[in-house]
Amino acid sequence: MSLSAAVKKKFKNFSMDVTLHTDGKPLGVLGASGCGKSMTLKCIAGIEHPDSGVIALNDQLLFDSEQKICVSPQKRRIGYLFQNYALFPHMTVKNNIAAGVRGTKEEIAGRVADMMKLLHLEGLEERYPAQLSGGQQQRVALARILAYDPEVLLLDEPFSALDTYLREKLLDQIDELLDIYHGEVILVTHNPREIYKLCSRILVMGNGEVLMEGPVSEISESSALGVLEKVYENAYTVKSKES
């Protein structure tokens, strides 16, 4: 089991060139907002297309600019947890979780019930997303993705919309979930604590480039943050020189 991606994408005043690889162990991507980490995830999920590069899951090519391969997001079986969860506001919790499940009525109902139980959502079946707290919304979004049974789980700043107390509680919950989930996991965040808690490898990104990569046991939190700070100091001095 492995996922590898090498993507290049140019924007108006920013270009991105990222290479990453996972092999069954959760990877944490650390970077400040606007460094291209969410865009990298979107390219992997197929929502955005890189200008050039290769994305491969196990033996299957999902994207290859040279061979002109681009598998649609529908066929990639990649779960994407959006920063704001993107729960469908016009569907109940139950229907949201069932959204990605295929099968007979009974199979779907069974799968939804399992996920509701796994994420402690019992009793909220008929609620609408607007009637849920932030923590509950996140759990519904996770249940929806896990019910879909994806081969890759992409978590895009999953804790940024939560207050500190909830964050700690949900960190523990997600930690347990990742232990039982068999697939590739990439977590994108600007909070190193989340990475050191959940992931076994860390990748530090800045200005659309990979700055540093390695197992969390070998890279200390302070050195990861140090690298990041350096980049942004440089970026800042360049900018102030220009102006």
Add this chain to the structure above:
Amino acid sequence: MDWSPILISIRTACVSILFTFFLGLFAAWWVARMRSNKWKMIMDGLFTLPLVLPPTVLGFFLLYIFGVQRPVGKFLLDFFSVKVVFSWSATVIAAVTASFPLMYRSARGALEQVEDTYLQAARTLGYSEWKVFWCIWMPLALPGVASGAVLSFARGLGEFGATAMIAGNIAGKTRTLPLKIYSEVAAGNMSGAYTYVIIVVVISFVAILAMNYFTLRGQRYAKRGGRI
């Protein structure tokens, strides 16, 4: 009292809204998904044009297309023995052309208001583009789409200029409410026009009320917020 203008108008408005609804919705979907801004602007301009053109110019173009001496009109006449001009179907064509931009613009605005992440989330969960549209995009845009449909219905009901040019003013056949009012007034029969004027005002006002109802009611699920 002559009931035929009322029946003709309602029949025309009801049939034309079916065409306008799906054509407008499809055009809105198509333009909303366009990536190139240049093409977006051009297509938007073309689709909106009937809204700002004088109805007589619309009628002129329709005659140009469907006239019996014209390729399309000749084709319909030769192969299907259908003469479009000065027939009831011409009132529908005129109404669809005139009301299409209203449907298109409302629907496009409503579709573009829907946050991209919902559509992206649906795609990553395996929804086909068809399902993304009918199960996510359309329901979330429904208030705007519905108000566009009501507005188009009212516009179709009130269509005059293009109808007069392509469908004529044939009593009992193509004489819709607005044409009836015109004929009565032209004949100096003001009192004969009163009833029809009142009917048009009432229907149009009810349509606008319905539109406001759809817009204000908005998405109930979003407002039901808070815990029960």
